[in-house]
Amino acid sequence: MEKKGNVEVQFNWIFILIIGAMILVFFGTLIYKQKNISETKTTHEILSKLDVILSETSSTTKTLKKIDMPDVDITFNYADGTYLLGGQRQELKGRFLFAPSTFSGDYIVAWTRSWNLGFDIVTFVYLTSPTVRYYLVAEESEFAVEVNSTIERKSDDKSEESLIRMDLITPSQVASLQDKGYSKVRLIFFNQEPKVPSNFVNKGKTQISALKVVEDESDPNYGTVTFYRKTSDGFVTEPDAKFNYIGKEMLYGAIFVDDKIGYSYLFNKAMDKLEILAKIYEKKARALKLDISFNPDFASCTAYPETEFKDIADAASKTKRGDEDIRLMAGLIPSLNLLKDTLLYSSCPQLY
């Protein structure tokens, strides 16, 4: 009887242990699932709000917006045309978002500019955060001064806070740059080889990258940009990391995107848009010429640049394939603008 009693008591304890463990596992699973669902819901809400804001921003130009965010990582995967927020994926959907590959912060900053080569092509949106620091490094470069003054720092809400953390410095100041705890530092060197500041060599968590800008002497709207990444040997680049830019807006894009894949992706998409738009204007110019031939009121309106737009479309198509036709394209822009003015002064129907 005593032995049986002992077995019963032991059995009771084992029984309580098993049931207790089951209850713990059960509620643990419940809490874990609930946490996952609520996290997914929150991330989804943030992502969809951000998506709507970015879509609205893409329709407006020359704006600087501060978008409050929870401190989650935003990662851009230009290779597959998506961006990730808190693990959830969203497609770029044809928007031109120039952003660092990964960034976070209490808020993100969206600055927009229309890519305009005499005619509007598309709105570029530049994204950054207060955790990213930019330095424009130049020695007496008017172009660098112009770039520095064009990039807006403060929003229209009269806030004194500088939203885009960017400064113009001389090459001699690079050596003394301090690691102030920014998650990313991007150095943009105008017409000179990039050098790693001594305070950033082999220490700190800050990711540092560089861009070399060489503008064309005759036309600063055209030039080349080379992407550099930091290694233990200093800044290094690859042969396929050198690209063209046409228009300052594209140069700003190279400043805000910190890897060659991102720039290459957006550059090719921009060339697609330019090709389409040039083909549309070529067709419009042809149709207007034809319609005007039946309308004596506009007899003097013969300067519609059909051939010029055809050349731009061809050049954009070749540039995508890697041929160096961007110089030809850049050369056509001033003559297009001249023709536009001629048509405008003659009160001809507008082309663009």
Added chain:
Amino acid sequence: MKNNPQNKRLNRKAQLQIGETTLVLVIFFILLTIGLIFYSKYQEMSLKNLQEIDGERSLMKYAISITYFPELSCTSLVGEIKEGCFDIYKIAAFSDLMADDDFKRDMTLAYFDVFGDSTIIVQELFPTQNEYVLFNRTIAGAKSVKRFFIPVIIRNDLLNTDAFAYLEISTYK
């Protein structure tokens, strides 16, 4: 002692009580598990609904953004885009390029990112009636079709006329 009938009865009673408790607990857990399954299914469904609503909202935003496309919209003398106004020459050229066998693929590739599986048509209503197909990715046997209509103006700068029209956007899932 072993054969004491009173002990045997007590033993059986205790076994019955343990069995009863176990059964109650098993039923309790089965009910709890069913509840959990229903609750998580409900949560998943509400999340899906939320995603669908957001999808529609974002689609509306894209639809509105079309009216700002430089390749379709009218521009002022200083080159500013006019909201809700399409240039007749541009939409005709865009529609032609979409139908052009040599360029159709490039156009579809360039705009599929933006429009996805959808059909976008500009219907001119007054004074003349015309139809311009801007994008066409019709999915045969689609589970759902959603349509949006946005009123627009079609501007002809040469004739200095405006026509009433609407933009019809159909999306397929």
